[in-house]
Amino acid sequence: MPEPTRSSHAESPDVIIVGSGMGGATLAAGLAPSGARIVILERGEQLKDTPETRDARAIFQRGFYRPTETWTDGAGQGFNPGNYYYVGGNSKFYGAVLIRYRACDFRPIAHAEGTTPGWPFDYDELEPWYTQAENLYRVCGALGDDPTEPRHSAPYPLPAIPDEPAMAATRQRLRRAGLHPASLPLGVDIAAWMKRAATPWDAFPDTRTGKMDAETCGLAAALAYPNVILQTGTKVQRLIMAPDGKHVEGVEYDIGGARHTLKAGLIVLSAGAVNSAVLLLRSSERGIANSSDKVGRHFMNHNTSAVLAIDPKTVNDAIYQKTFGINDFYLDDGAGGPPLGNIQLLGRVTGQILKASLRQVPEFALNWLSRHAVDFYAMSEDLPNPDSRVTLDGEGIRLDWKRSNWASHLALVAKLRARLRAAGYPIVLARAFDRRTPSHQCGTVRIGLDPAEAPLDPYCRAYDHPNLFVVDASLLPTSAAVNPALTIAAQALRVANHIASNDL
Template identity: 35%
Template sequence: MIIDDRHYDIIIIGSGAGGGTLAGCLSSKGHSVLLLERGEAVEAGWQSRPRVKDEQWFGPDGDPFSPQTFYAVGGNTKIWGAVLERMREKDFTDLPLQEGVSPSWPFDYTHLAPYYDQAETLYRVHGKAGVDPTEPSRTKGFDHSPRAVMPFLEELREGLERHGCQPYDLPLSWSDNDGDPVGDAELCGLAHADSANLEIRHKAKALRLHVSPSGREVKRVEADVEGEIWLFSSDLVVLAAGAINTPAILLRSGNERHPGGLSNSSDQVGRNLMNVQITSILQRSAAPNSGRYPRSYGVNDYYWGDKNVTFPLGHIQAAGGVLQDALFAESPPVLSLVSKLIPNFGIKRLASRTVAWWAMTEVLPEQDNRVWLNKEQIRINYLHNNREAHDRLVYRWIDTIKSVEADPAIKVVTSEPVHPRGEAPLSVVGFACGTCRMGEDPSASVVDSTGQCHDLDNVYIADSSVFPSCPSVGPGLTTIALALRMAETLDKRLEA
């Protein structure tokens, strides 16, 4: 075991949307930051090369699976598709769904709105305000205009508009790096870091946290750094390892004073796992396309319901090209859907004749949907709820695209009797949240409204595990906004 002889102001575990943003902000304010990243930096162009995955988690049936998670500087933002949406005002309130009430947050939209503004600027979000009918209130527009989309997608957009839909340009993070243009936590969050105050340890897997005799403070962070065990110390510790690995670290850190795991007097660590329901729906393209293009526009006409129901159904996205979109590239079960559309084609030819959509619906927190440990194994018990609402969204969208296909002015897709579709498997965890929920009641939550652990005086959580609810539009921008807000809190605390 090696004990690092340097003491830091703050240790951050994980360099994704929360951790990377926080490390950049705090180091630029003069605080010494140690960033522990399980992976290493990846060069531009890595997306086109296959990667070996040697990590396995275990599902409800006990069978192992390889999770769609990426360990590198930037974390899962390296494969997130770069869509950065604000939660809607009502998403922060007690929101009736078909199967129950999605719980409120300890603050409202107006509290987080200034940090959404900062997040969109920091991550160079391109978009256009005033088009999406569900868009929350804003004090300013986007700093950057929408990215141009492929011509065949423009024709589809026009067809949707003729049939009563209101498609809008998805807000996309886009960097100024020509070699790696899609925005992520490395290119945006860490871009403004002060290298004199920031140390990044690559290939450093955080194992557990060691507390003081009182059990109220973490004194050491134990990590496996390239096969050697290290101990690091700091005044403050932030967990930003994601909604699966953050609770796993807390559970693994149990001791006599915290027998159920750190910050787990409420027994909520690892519970309330939520993961947006995602179904891929495919259309057949009339003419070949490149199969390599980013996501383009969204449709929220059914976000709060439709003509038949008053409960929320969810969000529609035009997926990126099948050869580029990470939900396909990282998930062979989803990719296999494409072969049902045009049998006996090679994958590149298949991709060039496919237009894909994502239907996305939120779920409710449930105690039995949880992350837990069997010795060192990460186990996940999870079953989707709010299923009928999601099914309604899928069928509603299929009816919509069939109407578009029947439009004689539409030449870019063919009319098909069947549209292959399939749900994203358990391995797709990029939208997971809720496993260290935020709340003011220590008996029912893990962190308070600032992200500080109820049971620990110097530990905070800065990832989507703190979400009380699960927005259909995804957690990315909200995670960044919360990290920017936390940077202010920790800066003041460290200065004091």
């Protein structure tokens, strides 16, 4: 990607977008054809293609790409968050699962521990934008196997990525056990990915070698227009309010150790569910866009576990593995009870990856375990709770995540264990992911119809400030139980269309 050049365009943009992740990059792609002068401010730099990008020991054992910052939890204990600061944001490391929320996820759903609030619009409102997002991100998928699949107005742009032979056999075993495995919609050019190196893509960084992420799709589409500029190494510190107290004039940011100011008619925060909330809270005594006192609240992070199905009599020689998911327990528990969640294959978990969590176990033993294991990811909805929140801790960040719906997640893992054993896997191991893994953080600046309950309207405009938008995972009023990237992208395209029609 060429280095951006300074110009009058960069000094006086029409739109400032803070962050180049899934929300910001896709919004820029949607706005670019309008001709508006757009500057994207990204605190990170572009990932370089070095040997570490496909080195499991570097990534998982040494934490080569993890940030150096420390946040505190609700008890005041410090921890290292797993958020990434690069061009493209967290999508550079994601599993590239680009799945739609189910239609029911837009309505209130009764879970064992509470009822979700639903969305301010239904699935049909977002459906055309899902289709556009699937085309932008060149999604590979197949319709017909998933009983929970919502209505599609068009087929997936590309055919599903095929199972490797070991996964085809696993899919058949699970079908015989009464499950309905369905191909995952994925944003991966499998030939390009494997040409760079024979590794999984899940949790491996994409250096423009086959993953369809915020940089390679959304940002690339935006930067094809001369009216869009990307400025890297730019850390936004706060928003600047206009004298009338109603409009946001611009942003203050640091670059190369110096403080700068940039102003624009429209300001869009797309820094992620934690950092967008932090910027709003840090920018004034009561927080910007916070008359509802809801900024930073309702933080959600999926309840997730890794589940390893082990059969010493079979060998798993798959490389990437992550090709199908299971939604048999998504709408209910299989017996008419509350919903439990989604199951999908993880990227192949090798002995080198297992060693990161099991440091006392020799790697050769973990290699044997991996050779006979199939790796699954169980994911359950986290319910919005106003006391689960992001706040300021001096100059730092405090994340007090109050996990909810955990009993349902344990029930999902138990259901999966039972079906895996029925499918002939005598050993099933499970381990929950903790707060160091950002399992789809969302909800801190949510959309809604009532300004007293939500900082943003259904088009992600701040109720308090007509020229301020927040377009990233913050906007999600519910976490559902599937990967949120495509939903964020679809809403970003919907918001871009609204802005282009009404504000530019």
